[in-house]
Amino acid sequence: MPVFQTSPGTRDIMPPEAARWRRFSDVFSTVVETAGYSCIIPPMFEDIGVFRRLGEATDVVTKEMYDFEDKGGRHVALRPEQTASVCRAFAQHRPPTPWKVWYSGPNFRYEKAQAGRYRQFDQVGIEVLGTDDPDIDVEVIFLGWDFYRRLGLSNVTLMLNSLGDTDDRQRYVDALATHFNDQKTTLSEEAQRTLEKNPLRVLDSKREQDKAAIDGAPLLKDFLGDDARVHFERVCEGLRELEVPFVVNDRLVRGLDYYRRTTFEFVSTALESSQNAVGGGGRYDGLVEELGGPPTHGIGFALGVDRTLLACDAEGVFGSSSDSVDVFVVDVVDGRHARGLSHDLRRHGFSADRAFDGRSMKSQMKAADRSGAKVAVIVGQDEVSAGTCVVRRLDSSDQVVIPRADLVDYLGSIGLKPSTETA
RNA sequence: GUGGGUAUAGCUCAGUCCGGUUAGAGCGCCAGGUUGUGGCCCUGGAGGUCGGGGGUUCAAGUCCCCUUACUCACCCCA
Numbered sequence: 370m371p372v373f374q375t376s377p378g379t380r381d382i383m384p385p386e387a388a389r390w391r392r393f394s395d396v397f398s399t400v401v402e403t404a405g406y407s408c409i410i411p412p413m414f415e416d417i418g419v420f421r422r423l424g425e426a427t428d429v430v431t432k433e434m435y436d437f438e439d440k441g442g443r444h445v446a447l448r449p450e451q452t453a454s455v456c457r458a459f460a461q462h463r464p465p466t467p468w469k470v471w472y473s474g475p476n477f478r479y480e481k482a483q484a485g486r487y488r489q490f491d492q493v494g495i496e497v498l499g500t501d502d503p504d505i506d507v508e509v510i511f512l513g514w515d516f517y518r519r520l521g522l523s524n525v526t527l528m529l530n531s532l533g534d535t536d537d538r539q540r541y542v543d544a545l546a547t548h549f550n551d552q553k554t555t556l557s558e559e560a561q562r563t564l565e566k567n568p569l570r571v572l573d574s575k576r577e578q579d580k581a582a583i584d585g586a587p588l589l590k591d592f593l594g595d596d597a598r599v600h601f602e603r604v605c606e607g608l609r610e611l612e613v614p615f616v617v618n619d620r621l622v623r624g625l626d627y628y629r630r631t632t633f634e635f636v637s638t639a640l641e642s643s644q645n646a647v648g649g650g651g652r653y654d655g656l657v658e659e660l661g662g663p664p665t666h667g668i669g670f671a672l673g674v675d676r677t678l679l680a681c682d683a684e685g686v687f688g689s690s691s692d693s694v695d696v697f698v699v700d701v702v703d704g705r706h707a708r709g710l711s712h713d714l715r716r717h718g719f720s721a722d723r724a725f726d727g728r729s730m731k732s733q734m735k736a737a738d739r740s741g742a743k744v745a746v747i748v749g750q751d752e753v754s755a756g757t758c759v760v761r762r763l764d765s766s767d768q769v770v771i772p773r774a775d776l777v778d779y780l781g782s783i784g785l786k787p788s789t790e791t792a
Numbered sequence: 793g794u795g796g797g798u799a800u801a802g803c804u805c806a807g808u809c810c811g812g813u814u815a816g817a818g819c820g821c822c823a824g825g826u827u828g829u830g831g832c833c834c835u836g837g838a839g840g841u842c843g844g845g846g847g848u849u850c851a852a853g854u855c856c857c858c859u860u861a862c863u864c865a866c867c868c869c870a
Contacts (some may be wrong), residue, residue: 377861401832428868432793476870481793483864492870559867572867588825623869664821700829732822733832734830749828761831 378480378488389689390491394473395675397493400516401471404508406495409470412456412605413477416627417446419457421644422659424626433478435488441577441662447477450625452653455496460662466499480570485644485676496669503600506631506652506668507607513648513670514613515634520677521686525647528615530621530632531601533593535655538629541592542568552582567721569622588619597630605630627653627746631668639683640676647673647680654748693741694720695785697763699733699748706748710758714746717777738763743785746776 375381377772382390398408417436423429436446449471450646459468473493482488497505510527517525527628532538546568549710553561556571557578572583593601608615623632632651640647651671657665680688681687696719700707707723715719722740724733730749737745747759747768758776761768762783771779 374861476867480868482862490870494870527856563867576866625869640866644869648870667801671870676870699829729823729831730828731824731826736830738830745830747829751828759829761829766830768829 374649376481380487381547382574383690384783385634385689388692389678389687390674397473397516397672398471400519401495401512404469404512406469406471409455409472410474411448411451411458411519413475414445414582415454415457416446416757418446419453419660420446420449420781421482421657422627423449423453424567425623426487429478429625433480435477440591440613443610449478450671451492451494452496452627452667452671453656454664455669456498456657456662456667458655458661459498460470460657460660462660467505467667468498469495470497471495471650483644483657485640485673487675493674494669494671496667498665498667501600501652501654501666503603505699506600506604507611507647509650509668509670510604510608510615510631511611513611513633513650513672516672517635517677520681522637522680522684524637524675525680525683526636526638527615528614528618528621528636529605529608530589530618530635530715531593531597531604531630532589532622532628532632532651534629535596537592537594537597541559541587543590544587544592545569545571549582552585555579560644567626572620572622585676589621599781600630623649623651627656627659629654633670635672637676637683638737639680639682642757646673647676650717674707691741694722695742696721696744696746697740697779698723698728698746699735699737700724701730701733701747702753706753710746710748714780719777720754744780744783 389788392410393531403406417434420434421430433449434446436444439445451474455470455472455672457733471494473491475489475491477489479488480486493511497509510529512523514527528585533541546564548583549556549564549571550566553564555578556564557576560571560574560576560579560582563574571579572586590598605615606619620635621632621634622635628651630652632649635647636651637645637647648670650668652666652668654666656667657663678687696711696714698707698710698721700710700723704725711721711723722742724736728736730747734745741762743780745759745761747761749759752758752770752773756773757770758773759768759770759777760776760783
């Protein structure tokens with residue numbers, strides 16, 4: 370065993386998997402930039418107060434915060450998510466609204482790792498600040514849905530709910546608390562503890578013991594005020610018009626306290642583990658204000674990169690493809706020709722690799738094969754004397770001898786296109 | 793944070809129950825067969841403090857204790 374390994378809950382994304390991650394975020398940025406979202410890169414750590422606003426009763430804040438004191442005595446935390454940071458950035462810079470941004474990057478939660486759950490985990494997401502038009506809810510949800518579809522996923526279910534406005538939500542929480550307290554003796558110990566902190570999340574319990582009490586609980590939709598109800602209906606209507614299938618789930622209450630009105634979650638039915646939520650989001654009117662900004666409406670989602678890729682694996686879509694170059698230069702003289710040729714080819718926009726350490730021709734050809742190159746350019750003593758080189762196609766084994774000065778043109782003529790002109 | 797499982801070559805794993813020469817296989821890697829040609833085939837080679845520490849024993853990869861990590865589940869979440 371090596372002396373050093375990755376810390377618990379972290380891992381190296383090795384090639385070719387890392388290339389797949391980049392493609393993933395490329396697909397995502399294409400989808401959302403088409404809809405007018407701009408990239409934002411907030412810092413990875415902030416004053417811990419920024420994240421405390423996620424809710425004092427949430428696990429994310431009470432036990433999963435990756436926090437520490439820096440050398441200046443500031444109490445900071447690695448971001449557990451990016452929504453709070455985006456809202457803080459909005460309050461700090463006051464951009465014109467509606468402000469539509471997307472992000473991609475790692476987040477940190479101090480918890481025990483298991484499949485699809487890491488201490489450092491990546492999310493991509495979008496946030497829209499400054500409008501409460503139900504159409505923006507529709508747009509946001511659609512973009513998430515569309516992204517999964519473009520990856521090729523077909524077993525993703527969209528679950529939708531409305532938590533109502535602040536007053537609605539409070540009345541519902543009170544009613545829930547009353548209901549569960551009446552049935553307290555039937556609840557599991559964990560649920561009883563959850564009840565004291567946040568009655569809403571008792572609904573989240575998957576324990577058999579709690580099922581009866583949950584089934585008999587009052588329904589959220591009966592507590593929605595007129596505004597929230599109309600808003601929710603308009604969102605549903607918009608999604609139906611865009612032909613986005615969804616399931617209204619009365620029990621969908623999400624883990625963070627800031628959600629109001631629309632909440633949603635993307636669940637992969639292809640994943641068997643309990644980490645089957647591949648993405649989620651909702652409306653968080655009020656969060657910006659809590660962070661010291663003006664009253665501002667907000668909505669967004671975050672999608673877990675790891676879990677979404679697990680879902681892709683489960684469905685056999687969006688696989689990893691290995692990196693490859695256009696040309697592999699084989700030099701069986703002294704390596705100086707490989708140096709010159711690969712340099713020239715790269716300057717002309719071809720991707721080119723070569724072997725080192727003066728290996729045998731057989732060894733270099735094996736390396737050429739492994740590199741995934743379409744052609745090998747071979748230089749031996751004969752070619753050096755004649756000022757030529759051999760171009761061998763690695764798929765068909767056809768090869769021709771051409772003057773070295775014609776190499777770039779020849780490669781172009783057989784269909785290898787320089788990716789960029791860098792004269 | 794709680795409970796189960798696992799840890800042997802770069803990777804995937806035999807061997808552990810029932811302690812006993814020099815710890816194996818496949819794949820990968822390197823070299824050769826083929827002194828100018830990759831994939832297929834054949835031959836050879838390198839590569840292991842058997843996760844770490846302690847204990848029992850004449851003897852520990854194998855039994856016991858501790859520890860660390862991974863993993864699955866719970867909790868919760870992406």
